[in-house]
Amino acid sequence: MVSHQPPQAQDDWFKPVAKDAEKAESVVRPSLSYWQDAWRRLRQNKLAMSGLFFLVLLALFAIFAPMLSPHDITTTQYAKQNMPPSSEHWFGTDDKGWDVFTRTWYGARVSLFVGVAAALIDFFIGIIYGGISGYKGGRTDSVMMRIIEVLYGLPHLLVVILLMVIMGSSLTTIIVALTITGWVGMARIVRGQVLQIKNYEFVTASKSFGARTPRIIRRNLLPNTMGPIIVQMTLTVPSAIFAEAFLSFLGLGISAPFASWGVMANDALPVILSGHWWRLFFPAFFISMTMFAFNVLGDGMQDALDPKLRR
Amino acid sequence: MAIYIVKRFFMMIATILIIATLTFFLMHSIPGSPFDEERTSNPTIQANLEKYYKLDQPTHIQYLYYLKAIVTFDFGPSIKKPNESVNTQLARGFPISAELGIVSILVAVLSGITLGTFAALRHNGIIDYGAMTFAVIGISVPNFVLATLLIQQFAVNLQWLPPATWSSPKHMILPTLALATGPTAIIARLTRSSMLEVLTQDYMKMARAKGLSPFRIVFRHALRNALMPIVTIMGTMLAGILTGTFVIERIFAIPGMGKYFVESINNRDYPVIMGSTVFYSAFLVFMLFLVDIVYGFLDPRIKLHRKEGDA
Amino acid sequence: MNEQQLANANALVKERQEEVPSLPKAVMTEKQVGQKHKRQPDYSEKVLAVEDLHVSFKTFGGEVQALRGVSFDLYKGETLAVVGESGCGKSVTANTIMGLIPQPPGRIKSGRILFKNKDLTKLNKAAMRKVQGVDISMIFQDPMTALNPTLKIGEQLTEGLRTHQNVSKAEARKKAVELLEIVGIPNPEERLKQYPHQFSGGMRQRIVIAIALICEPELLIADEPTTALDVTIQAQILELFDEIQARTGVSIILITHDLGVVAKIADRIAVMYAGKVIEIGDKREVFYSPQHPYTKGLLASVPRLDLKEEELQPIDGTPPDLFAPPIGCPFAARCPFAMEVCEKVYPGTTELSETHKVDCWLQDERAKHVFQM
Ligand SMILES: Nc1ncnc2c1ncn2[C@@H]1O[C@H](COP(=O)(O)OP(=O)(O)OP(=O)(O)O)[C@@H](O)[C@H]1O
Ligand code: SF4
Ligand SMILES: [Mg+2]
Numbered sequence A: 001m002v003s004h005q006p007p008q009a010q011d012d013w014f015k016p017v018a019k020d021a022e023k024a025e026s027v028v029r030p031s032l033s034y035w036q037d038a039w040r041r042l043r044q045n046k047l048a049m050s051g052l053f054f055l056v057l058l059a060l061f062a063i064f065a066p067m068l069s070p071h072d073i074t075t076t077q078y079a080k081q082n083m084p085p086s087s088e089h090w091f092g093t094d095d096k097g098w099d100v101f102t103r104t105w106y107g108a109r110v111s112l113f114v115g116v117a118a119a120l121i122d123f124f125i126g127i128i129y130g131g132i133s134g135y136k137g138g139r140t141d142s143v144m145m146r147i148i149e150v151l152y153g154l155p156h157l158l159v160v161i162l163l164m165v166i167m168g169s170s171l172t173t174i175i176v177a178l179t180i181t182g183w184v185g186m187a188r189i190v191r192g193q194v195l196q197i198k199n200y201e202f203v204t205a206s207k208s209f210g211a212r213t214p215r216i217i218r219r220n221l222l223p224n225t226m227g228p229i230i231v232q233m234t235l236t237v238p239s240a241i242f243a244e245a246f247l248s249f250l251g252l253g254i255s256a257p258f259a260s261w262g263v264m265a266n267d268a269l270p271v272i273l274s275g276h277w278w279r280l281f282f283p284a285f286f287i288s289m290t291m292f293a294f295n296v297l298g299d300g301m302q303d304a305l306d307p308k309l310r311r
Numbered sequence B: 001m002a003i004y005i006v007k008r009f010f011m012m013i014a015t016i017l018i019i020a021t022l023t024f025f026l027m028h029s030i031p032g033s034p035f036d037e038e039r040t041s042n043p044t045i046q047a048n049l050e051k052y053y054k055l056d057q058p059t060h061i062q063y064l065y066y067l068k069a070i071v072t073f074d075f076g077p078s079i080k081k082p083n084e085s086v087n088t089q090l091a092r093g094f095p096i097s098a099e100l101g102i103v104s105i106l107v108a109v110l111s112g113i114t115l116g117t118f119a120a121l122r123h124n125g126i127i128d129y130g131a132m133t134f135a136v137i138g139i140s141v142p143n144f145v146l147a148t149l150l151i152q153q154f155a156v157n158l159q160w161l162p163p164a165t166w167s168s169p170k171h172m173i174l175p176t177l178a179l180a181t182g183p184t185a186i187i188a189r190l191t192r193s194s195m196l197e198v199l200t201q202d203y204m205k206m207a208r209a210k211g212l213s214p215f216r217i218v219f220r221h222a223l224r225n226a227l228m229p230i231v232t233i234m235g236t237m238l239a240g241i242l243t244g245t246f247v248i249e250r251i252f253a254i255p256g257m258g259k260y261f262v263e264s265i266n267n268r269d270y271p272v273i274m275g276s277t278v279f280y281s282a283f284l285v286f287m288l289f290l291v292d293i294v295y296g297f298l299d300p301r302i303k304l305h306r307k308e309g310d311a
Numbered sequence C: 001m002n003e004q005q006l007a008n009a010n011a012l013v014k015e016r017q018e019e020v021p022s023l024p025k026a027v028m029t030e031k032q033v034g035q036k037h038k039r040q041p042d043y044s045e046k047v048l049a050v051e052d053l054h055v056s057f058k059t060f061g062g063e064v065q066a067l068r069g070v071s072f073d074l075y076k077g078e079t080l081a082v083v084g085e086s087g088c089g090k091s092v093t094a095n096t097i098m099g100l101i102p103q104p105p106g107r108i109k110s111g112r113i114l115f116k117n118k119d120l121t122k123l124n125k126a127a128m129r130k131v132q133g134v135d136i137s138m139i140f141q142d143p144m145t146a147l148n149p150t151l152k153i154g155e156q157l158t159e160g161l162r163t164h165q166n167v168s169k170a171e172a173r174k175k176a177v178e179l180l181e182i183v184g185i186p187n188p189e190e191r192l193k194q195y196p197h198q199f200s201g202g203m204r205q206r207i208v209i210a211i212a213l214i215c216e217p218e219l220l221i222a223d224e225p226t227t228a229l230d231v232t233i234q235a236q237i238l239e240l241f242d243e244i245q246a247r248t249g250v251s252i253i254l255i256t257h258d259l260g261v262v263a264k265i266a267d268r269i270a271v272m273y274a275g276k277v278i279e280i281g282d283k284r285e286v287f288y289s290p291q292h293p294y295t296k297g298l299l300a301s302v303p304r305l306d307l308k309e310e311e312l313q314p315i316d317g318t319p320p321d322l323f324a325p326p327i328g329c330p331f332a333a334r335c336p337f338a339m340e341v342c343e344k345v346y347p348g349t350t351e352l353s354e355t356h357k358v359d360c361w362l363q364d365e366r367a368k369h370v371f372q373m
Helices: A034-044 A046-068 A100-136 A138-153 A156-167 A171-206 A212-249 A261-271 A277-305 B002-028 B043-052 B059-071 B086-121 B126-140 B143-157 B169-199 B202-209 B214-251 B257-267 B270-298 B300-307 C003-019 C090-098 C125-129 C153-164 C169-182 C201-213 C231-248 C259-265 C283-288 C293-300 C340-344 C365-371
Strands: C042-059 C062-076 C079-083 C106-115 C136-139 C219-223 C251-255 C268-273 C276-282 C349-351 C357-359
Touching (some): A034 A046, A034 A277, A046 A100, A046 A277, A100 A138, A100 A171, A100 A261, A138 B270, A156 A171, A156 A212, A156 B002, A171 A212, A212 A261, A212 A277, A212 B143, A261 B143, A277 B126, B002 B059, B086 B126, B086 B169, B086 B270, B126 B169, B143 B169, B202 C136, B214 B257, B214 B270, B214 C153, C042 C090, C062 C090, C062 C106, C062 C251, C079 C090, C090 C106, C090 C136, C090 C251, C153 C201, C169 C201, C201 C231, C231 C259, C251 C259, C268 C283, C268 C293, C276 C283
Parallel strands (some): C079 C251, C079 C268, C136 C219
Antiparallel strands (some): C042 C062, C042 C106, C268 C276, C349 C357
C-alpha cells in the first residue's frame, strides 16, 4: 500500500472532532417573503427603478402642476400665439396662445387616467370572466374560451374606432371602448392561473394534506399566480395610453380646451414645417417617456416576480 | 391537417360574420339619419336619398341587404361622394396601403428576427444590450410620433428625403421606417426570448454534440423552433401594421385606404366606414387564418393535435 | 493523546458506527453484481485521460466551482460508471469532455483532457467540432427533449455523418437504416420520414443512441440514459449498450444514479463528491470493499439490489456549497469519522491497488489508532 499524504498534516490533528448538530446544516439565509424578495430584486434593476421614479414624478406634476399654473388655457390668447419656450412659458405656447407646459400636465392627467382606468377595469372583468371560466371548467370553460378566441381574432383598434364613432368622443367612451376589447388578454391569464391553483388544490387534497392547503395557497401559490396578472396590468397601461393618443391623433379624442398628448401632437402636425417644434416635441416626448417608463417597469416586474425567467 | 384547416376556416367565417353584424347594428344604433347634418331642407329630397341608400326599409331588411352586399362584395355608394362607390375607393386605396403594409411587414419581420437572434446568440453582450435598448424604445415611441420626428429631421432639417406621398422608393423610406419600427421592436424582443429558451433545450445541446457547423445549428435547429411564437403573434402584428397605416397615410399624405377611412370617420360617411371596417376585418381575419395554417406546417405536432382543434 | 481522550474518542466512534449502516458486503452477492460475458476491456490501451480538471461557472451569486480537480482514465472497450449525489459535477464532467460547457459563464480553469494524444481543452471550436460526434458522442437523459421536434429523424440521424464524412445522401440513409435496425427500430425505412413525436420514449432513446453511434465514435458518454425511462425499457436499453460495446469496442462513460445499472454493466466505478472523484476502482473493489465513508454510506443506503428502490438514497445532510467549498475534505461535515485533520487539509490520494484509489484521511497510518480499526 502506497500512501501519498500531504506533509502538512500534524499528528495531533488526528482526533475526532466534536460533532454539533448545526454543522451539518448549511447556513440558512434569512427567509424573505415572496413580495419582499420581489421588491429587493426590482430595486436592483436600475432601469425599472428610474421608470418608477419618472412615473411618480409625472403623477405628482399631473396632480399639482395644473393647479399651480398661472396660465389660462380655456380662452384664446391672441397676443401669445406660437411663442417659443421662454422663462414665462417653459414649453412655449401653441396657436391659441395656450401655455404648452400647463397643457402637457393636463395631458398627463388624461394619459395616466386612461391607462390606469383601463388596466383596472380589464383587471376586474378579467378576474371575473377568467375566474369563472377556470373555476367551473368543463363545458362552461370551453364555451367561454371559444368566445374569447373569437374576440381575440377581432381587430381591436378597429372596433375601438367604430365604437368611438358611434358613442362620440369623450374620455369615458375612450375607456369603455378600450376595455370592451382589452379584457380578453387578462381573462386568459387569470384563467390559466386559476387552473394552476385548482390543479394544486387537487394534488394536495388527493395527497391528504388537508388543512394545510389553504395556507399553502395563500402563502406560496397566490403570490406566484398574482405575478403574471400584475405584470399584465402594468403592460396594459402603456398600450391604453398609446390607444388614447392614437385615437386623439385621428381626431377621435377629447376636444379642446381639454388637452391630451395625442390631441396636442395632432394639432401640432401642420406646423412642423413652420418650425414651431416645441408644440410637437413636448407631447411627443412625454407620450414616449411615459410608455417607456411603464414598459421598463413592466419588464422589471416580470423579472422580479418570476426569477426563473430571469435572463 | 385537413380537419385543422377546415375548422380554422369555419372559425374565420364566423368571426367575419360577427364583426359584420356587430358593425351593422352598432351603426344603426346611432340616432337619426346620416343626412341630418346635411340640412337638406327639402323632405322629399331627404326621402329620396334615404330610399337610394335603402334607409327607408325596416332594419332586418336592411341587414339582409347588407349581408348580400358583403357576400357580393358591393358596398354601394359613398354618402359624401355620391358618385363614387365604396368599392371604387377600396379598389383605389387598397393596392397602395397593401404595398405600404407589405413592405413594412417584410422590414419588421426580417430585421426583427435578425436583431432578436443576434441578441440571443450574444446573450448579455453589447449587441444584446444595444438591440434590447432599441427594442424598448421602439415599442415606447408611438408610430405617429416617430413619423413626425422622422419628417422633421430627414425631410425638413436635413432635406434628404421627401416628406410626403408614395411615388418612388425614396418616398417609401420614411413611412416604412415609421410604420415598421414598433413591430420590429416587438418581434426582436420575442425572437430573443424565444431563442434563448430554445438554446437551452436538450436538442440544441445534442446538435452541438454532433459537431455541426454553427450556421446549421442556428438556422436548421434553432430558428424554426424559435420562430413558432413569432408566427402566433403575426396576427396581432398585422393588426398593428394595418391600423398603423391609418396615421401613417394621414401624416405622409399617402392616398391609401387608411386615408379614406380616416376621412370617412371624420365625415361620418357611414357606408364607407361600414364597408372599410368589414373589409379590414375580413382581411385581418383571413390573415390570421393563413397564419394558423403556416403554424400548422411549421410545427409537425399540430397534425396529432387536430382532434382538439387547436395548437 | 492520553488515555482519557482515547477512551472518549472510541466511545464517540462506537456511537457513530451505529449510525453508519452496515457495509454492503452483506447485501451484494456475486450474482447481483453480475458479470458481463460479451467482451473484456483492453486495459493496455488508454482512450481518455482526464487530469486534475477544474471547471467554474460565473453566476449572479459568485463563482461556482463545479469541478475541483477531477482525474480518471478510461480504457478501450470498458464502461466506467460515474456515480454521486445530484450537483456533484457528473454532468459538468461529461459536458467538459464533450466541449459543451458554455463559455462564458463556464471556464476550464486548469487541467487536461487527453484524447488520442490531443488535449481537448486546448482545441479551438472548429477543431473541437471534428471531435464532437466523430470520436466522442453523447447521449442525454431525456429522450423526449433530446430530439428536435421539427426535424424528421432521418435528417437528425444523418446530418452528423454528412457533416463529418463525405458521404452521399443515399449512403447516409443506408447507414441510418442499418443503425436503426441495430438499435431495434422496426421498419427503419419508413421511420426515417417521421418526426420525434411519432415515437415512444424508449424508441426515442434508441434513436438518440443510433445518432450517437452513426460516426462510429471511440467514446460514448451517456448522462443518465435510463433515468427517464420505465424499468422494462431501462433493461432493454442497458442490454443494447452491452451489445453495442461487444460489437464496436466503444468505451463508455456512464453517468447514473442507479446502482442496479452500475452493477449490471460497469467495469469500473468512479464516485464523485463536491466536484472531486473521491474513490475510484474496479466494480468489485468499490462494491465489496468501499474505503471512503461517503461510498460506504452510498452503498449502504441501497438496502437490497433486487428490491425496487434502486436509486441511491441520500445520506443525512447536504453537500457543501460550491461557491465556497471547504478547504479540507468536503465530506467532513457529514462524515461520522471526521477528524480535525479532515477539516484542515484535503486528504491525498491513496492507491490501494493498481485500480483502487481513494481520497480519505482514514488511510493515513496515524488515523488507524484513532478509531482502532
Ligand atoms: N451553466 C451553469 N451555470 C452555473 N452553474 C452550473 C452550470 N452548470 C452546472 N452548474 C453547477 O455545477 C454543479 C454541478 O452540476 P452537475 O450538473 O454537474 O451535477 P450532476 O452531478 O450532474 O447532478 P445531477 O445528478 O442532478 O444531474 C452544480 O452545483 C451546478 O449548480
Ligand atoms: S477525509 Fe475525513 S471527513 Fe473526509 S471522508 Fe475521510 S474521514 Fe471522513
Ligand atoms: Mg446531471
